[in-house]
Amino acid sequence: MDRELRRGTLEMVLLRLLEEDDRYGYELITALDERSGGAIVVKDGTLYAVLYRLEASGWVEPYWRTQERGVPRKYYRITEAGREKLERSLDDWFTYVDAVGRIVGTRKGKR
């Protein structure tokens, strides 16, 4: 996938995953990889930079949870502002995808 396209949508995708459930970094990386069929693979370090940005914007908040193994793990949860941001982003995204789809057609139509 094109790097710029991936970068532009990464925040929205992460907010969507966090809307489903609170997750920690490794879970997010794994979910991105598995649910995108390997199309969205980000370097682990990049993920944290994006999470910092989301946090600075007030869209997610981190908290530490201690596991049974005794090692604390940092989870991220979406905030109300994050949900509102996600809703706006999804609206924009589907409007854009629909519009582009009407011009270039679907993958099936292309073939």
Add this chain to the structure above:
Amino acid sequence: MSAIDGYVGDVLEWIPQCLPARARIEADLRSHLADRVEAGESEAAAVSRMGAPEDVAREFLAQLDLRPATLLRRGAAFLIDVALGLVLLAPVLLLASVAFEGGLDWGTGPPWFTILIVAGVALALSIPVLSVVYFPLLEGLWGQTIGKRAVGICVVKETGERADWAAVIIRRFPFYFDFFWLDALFAPFTKRRQRAFDLVARTLVVRIQARRP
């Protein structure tokens, strides 16, 4: 040293010691790498997924809100440092004057006169000594002098990276050659409050802000 320790150390090498976010970045990196290892990966494999240390450090630093320190704070930090220089140098000079009796007439002159002369010489010496040794050494090691630490500001590269030795020495040039005031005149008129030699060294003095835990 384990692969994780080595990698985390390499990332932190780029991040100024004076930034509170440094501890958080370290904790996040270690926690994440521990999760990968717990999932069954080797330390080396976990580290290889992170990205080059300098790239990761830059990505983290790009997210930080680094705001230029106000001129008032910078001035206050400078005064504290000069005062420290005086306090440290004056007793040394006083002892020296006693040791070399010919220099100052300790026995017949009034004590306040001796103290005044010593204070004057200390002031004259303190700024060059501070410029050559104190400022570059402390800014190179920790990004801040005692004065900067006291008022909560610190020196970083324009990119947010740790200021290296070359940068902290270059930004002191105006002090070495005695055109500090001319250099400082740039600060009020530049967007990020940089002195002329901050611009040359590509350094910034930033306000340290506590982050949420």
